[in-house]
Amino acid sequence: MENKDWNVLYHSRQKKVEEAISSIQSNQKVFLAPFCNEPQTLVEELVRQKDRLHNVDLYNVIIGSPCLYADPSCYEHFNIRTFLSSSHLKGAFLNGTCDYLPLNLSEIPRFIEVEKVDIALIQVSPPNEKGYCNLGLSVDVVQTLIKEANIVIAEVNSQLPITFGDTFVHVSEIDEFVISNRPLITIGGGVPSNVEMAIGRYVAELIPDHATIQVGLGKIADSIIASLKNKKGIGIHSGSITDSVLELIELGVVTNEYKEINRYKTVCTTLTGTEKLYHYCHENPNIELYPTNYTHNAAIIAQISNFHSINSALEVDLFGQINAEQVGNYTMAGVGGQMDFIRGARLSKGGKAIIALPSTAKKGTESRIKIKIPFVTTIKSEVDYVVTEYGIASLFGKSLKERAKELITIAHPDFREQLYIDFERAFL
Template sequence: MMDKTVPVSEAVKQVKSNDHLVLAGMCSEPPALIQELIQQRERLENVTIYNMPLGSPCAYANPEWHQHFKVKSFLLSGVLKDSYKCGMTDYLPMNLSDIPSFMEQLAPDVAFIQCTTLDNEGNVNLGLSADYTLSLINHAQLVIAEINDQLPWASGKGTISASDIDLFVEGSLPPTELPSATPGDTENRIAQYVAELIPDRSTIQIGIGSLANSIISALKNKSALGVHTGTFPEALIDLYESGVVTNEYKEINQGKIVATCLAGTQNLYNYAHRHSNIELYPSDYTHSTATISQLSNFHAINSAVQVDFTGQINAEKIKDFYIAGVGGQMDFMRGAMASKGGKSIIALPSTAAKGTKSRIVPEFSSVTSTKSDVHYVVTEYGIASLHGKTIAERKEELISITHPDFREEL
C-alpha cells in the first residue's frame, strides 16, 4: 500500500476536465480529496460529480464554480438548493437498489472514497457505508481512497483488499456526524399508533430523524424484533442493548442487524466498530425485493412530505425543490408487499408549515412511491388502512386522520 500512497495534490491531478467523478455516498464523502479538488478547480472544466450526501456540506457545489463542476445527485439536500436553482446541480432519481448496477453502466472515470487504515491481512474497510461503493470500486477507471484512521471498522461486506484501490492519500478527520433529533408531542403520538402495527418477532426497516427516533422508542415493549434497514439510526442501540432486538426470527442474516450505512454521532460509530452483530451490505442486497421477500413479517416504516387521496406518496418535493430523493423507500415498500405477513407503513404529521397546511391533499404532481404499495398511513390522529380499499374508501380513511381543521375542506 505504501507504494500507492501519494500526496493528495498528486492524486487529485488525475482528475481531468470532462471526467465523471463519483463520491462515496451518505456520510462517507472524503473531505481531504474534496478540498483539494476545489483547490485545483481552475484547471478543470465540466467535471460531473455524482453524489448521495448525508450531512456533507457539498462545498464543491458553489454556484460560482459552475464552469468547473456540475453535480448529479441521487439525494438532494438543503445545502444544494442554490446550485440546483441555478442549474449547476440536477436531481438523478433512482432506487437505491439500482445504484450499484448504474455504477457498472456508468463506468466512471474516477472514484473518491474513504477507508480505514490497513489491517494485518492487507485489507481496508469502507467504514460508514457499503451502499454502492463496492460496485463503484469495481467499475471506476481510477479509485482514490482517503485513509481515515478515525473510521469504524464495520462488519459485513465492506472489507476489501488494498490491492483493489489504485491510489491512497492520507487523511484523519472525525467522520461526519448527524446528531439525534429530539421528538416532540406530535411525533410521540404518531409513534404510539405505529407501534400498534408492529407485532413481536417482526423485522423492521426504519430511517433517521425525530419521528424515527420516537417510533423506535415506542417499540421498547416489543420482543424478539429483527432489523433489516438502510440507514442504521443511533436510537436502535437502546433497543438492541435492552434485548428488544434479537434478530433470532430472521430467516436470513439470523442474529444480525443488517444495514447499508451508519449515520449518527461518534457514539454510534464507536459502538458499531468491529461489532460482530451489526453488518453493512451493498444496497443491491439490503434493498432488493428478492432479499426482503425471504424475511417474513417485514415491516417497512417510512415517512413522507404528502399523501394524496389515492394513497400516493410524495417523499421528495416541496414546491419547486426536491428536498430528498427516492432513496430506499420504494425498495422497502415493495419488499414489505412481497414479505409473508409484511406491512408497508407511511408515518407523517398531519400538517406542515406550523399547522397551516394539510399534508394529506387531494392530489400532487411529484410521486415517489405508488398507491398500490401502501398498507397503512399514520398521523397523530390515527391509522388509515388503505390496502384492499377502493379510491373512495381510501379518501374516507385518509380524511379521518387529517388535522380536524382541514377535514371539512378536504
C-alpha cells in the first residue's frame, strides 16, 4: 500500500474513544489484549458505558491489570471469562460473574479461532513510515485476534516500545483507532525473603552452564534468576521477561549462544516489568517477542537442548502432583504456560522440569506438601524436581514410596513426622 493510501486509511479510521466503544453491544464477546498490554483507555470507556450493556462476555489474561471491569458496579453488565486469574477478580468470582477457563497459553490462539470473537480491544504504537504499528509489550494472542475478531479497536499509545519478532501489524488490519499517550502498566519486583533466596540457590544447582531457561513471575522467580549470576552462556526462551532477566543480560550471563533456534536472541511473548525494561527492549534486535503458539509450543521448545522449565505451585502432593491454580472455590492463578513448558522440557535433550515453592503457607501454619491435593495442574509423571527452601526432591524414575520419602524430606520440619504418619496410614 502506498504511503499516502495507508495514511488516509489510518486517519479515516481514527475515532473518539466514546464512539469506538459504542461499537460494543449487549450479548457480544469482547477479548482484551493480555498482560501489561491491556488497553486502559478503551477499558475505562467500556466501564463508563456499562449501563447500556448486558451479558457482555469479557475474555482476559491478567498480569498487571487493575481489572476495572470487576468492580461490583459491573457485575450485572459483564461476564468475565479469564484464562489467568488475579486477586482483583475474587469478588466477581464469589458473585458468580467471573469464570475460569483452564487452557494452556499455547492453545488460546486456537480457542480464538473457534470461539468467534466479536470485538478485540488491543494496544499498538503509532504506525511507522510504511504503515505498520507495533504490539510493543506483548504479542501473546493478539495476532490471532487481529485476524479472527469481527472488529478490532486499537488504542494507539506513543509510549509503547518498538519491539522485534512477530510484533508488527499494518493499519489496514485494524478497524478503528483511538489515540492516547499514557504511562504503560508496569510491575516492579519485590525483595525476595530468606526462604525465597534459599529456594533460588537450590534451583540454581540444577541449572548447568549453557542451559536455556524459562522462569515464571514473582519473588521466587526473581530469587532463582539472582542465583544464576555465576552461570555462563545461559539462554532465555520464556513466557515473560522481567527486570531481573535484564540484569543477567547486562552481566553477560545471558548470551543465548547455545540455542539451536533464535540463536543470540532472548525470546518471550510478553514484557513484564518497569520502564527500565521497556526502554531496554525498545528497538533492541536482541529481544524478540512471538505469539504463544510459538513461545509455548512444545515442538518448538524441544528443538532447544538443555531446556529447563522452572515454575511455581500452590501445593504438591506426596506423589508429585502439582496444584498451581486453585484454593478452595477460588481460582488464584491459572494453567498458564506451566504444562506447555514442562512438555517442552521433557522433550528437550538434557531438559528438566522443575517446580519451586515455599514449604509452608499461611505464615507457616500449613504445609504446602500434602497427602492429597484437590486440584491438579500438572500430573506426577511430568515433574523431574520439586524444590523448597529445605532442598531438592528428585522424582524422575522414582516409585510412589520413593517420591513420598523425597518430598517429606524437603517439607518443613514441623510437618514431616505427621506427613509420614499420614502417608503410612493412607498408602502403606
